[in-house]
Amino acid sequence: MHRHQIEPDPRAIPFDPAWLIQIAAALMLFAFFIRDELPLRSLIIVSTLVYIGYYYLALDPPLWDAIVTSVLMIFANLYVLAQVLLERTTFRLSEDERRLFDAFETLTPGQFRRILKIARWRMAEDPEGTVLTREAEPTDALFFVFEGIVSVQKGDRLFRLPEGNFVGEIAFVLRRKTTATAVAPQGVRYVEWDAEALRRIGKRHPGLGNALNALLTRDLAKKLGASYRPDDALPPTRESVELLGAAE
Numbered sequence: 001m002h003r004h005q006i007e008p009d010p011r012a013i014p015f016d017p018a019w020l021i022q023i024a025a026a027l028m029l030f031a032f033f034i035r036d037e038l039p040l041r042s043l044i045i046v047s048t049l050v051y052i053g054y055y056y057l058a059l060d061p062p063l064w065d066a067i068v069t070s071v072l073m074i075f076a077n078l079y080v081l082a083q084v085l086l087e088r089t090t091f092r093l094s095e096d097e098r099r100l101f102d103a104f105e106t107l108t109p110g111q112f113r114r115i116l117k118i119a120r121w122r123m124a125e126d127p128e129g130t131v132l133t134r135e136a137e138p139t140d141a142l143f144f145v146f147e148g149i150v151s152v153q154k155g156d157r158l159f160r161l162p163e164g165n166f167v168g169e170i171a172f173v174l175r176r177k178t179t180a181t182a183v184a185p186q187g188v189r190y191v192e193w194d195a196e197a198l199r200r201i202g203k204r205h206p207g208l209g210n211a212l213n214a215l216l217t218r219d220l221a222k223k224l225g226a227s228y229r230p231d232d233a234l235p236p237t238r239e240s241v242e243l244l245g246a247a248e
Contacts, residue, residue: 017057024050038088041081048074086110096121100146100191103164106215111208114201120192124148124184129243132167132190133178140195142216143167148188151240154180158236158244165232169216172198183243 027047034040052070055063085091087110090098100119101112124130133139135154143166150161161167161182171178172195184190202209 017054020050020054020057024048024054037084038081041077041084045074045077045081048077086113096146100144103144104215106211107208108211111205111211114205114208115193115198115212118193118197118201121146122190122192124186124188124190127186128246129183129185130188131247132182132184133171133180134247135179135181136177139168139171139178141168142172142193142195142198143182144191145184146189146191148185148190149234150188150190151183151185151236151243152180152233153244158241160234160236160240162232162234166216166219168195169219173213173216173220181244181247183247185239185243
């Protein structure tokens with residue numbers, strides 16, 4: 001039996017690999033007009049893949065040196081693309097970290113990841129309460145009440161501060177001694193940052209520093225406007241008074 005051979009259609013336009021290099025160049029040129037790094041990097045990767053197609057098809061043997069170099073360029077762009085995605089999304093953040101991010105509403109996901117690296121997650125374990133700050137004393141930390149209620153005393157005013165509030169932000173922003181004594185009862189979860197480490201990050205990344213200062217300044221204004229008793233503060237209880245008394 002004879003196999004039927006398909007004759008080439010004389011009307012068909014032959015494929016010219018040179019078209020690939022024109023397409024790749026056009027894609028690369030278009031990428032240069034894009035300011036957003038995410039589509040820019042994506043388009044560069046697509047353009048480089050088209051170039052690889054040309055290097056493979058244009059000559060026999062293929063241009064392996066150019067192919068290897070282009071593959072390395074793709075990996076470099078994929079790495080940067082992954083960093084851009086991490087800067088813009090909450091991907092790979094745990095549930096607790098996402099809840100904490102929601103409280104830092106002036107920060108982008110990328111900025112939040114930077115301060116998350118130096119955050120220390122704590123739980124108050126002392127039955128007599130864990131002292132976070134003491135009134136009129138210096139502090140080298142900034143706290144965020146993640147779960148539970150913290151007992152606070154400022155002068156002769158006693159109240160309780162629920163989760164979702166900062167502790168020590170006045171001292172951090174104004175660089176002065178603390179204005180209240182704050183005690184976390186046993187079981188309270190809070191997040192702690194070294195104040196100087198936060199300031200160093202803010203200096204290295206001015207955008208992050210400005211966003212963090214805006215967040216804390218807003219919280220500071222809310223507390224100062226209410227004589228340091230924010231709107232969501234709770235009245236003291238016998239237990240909270242006893243904790244504050246023990247802290248003294």
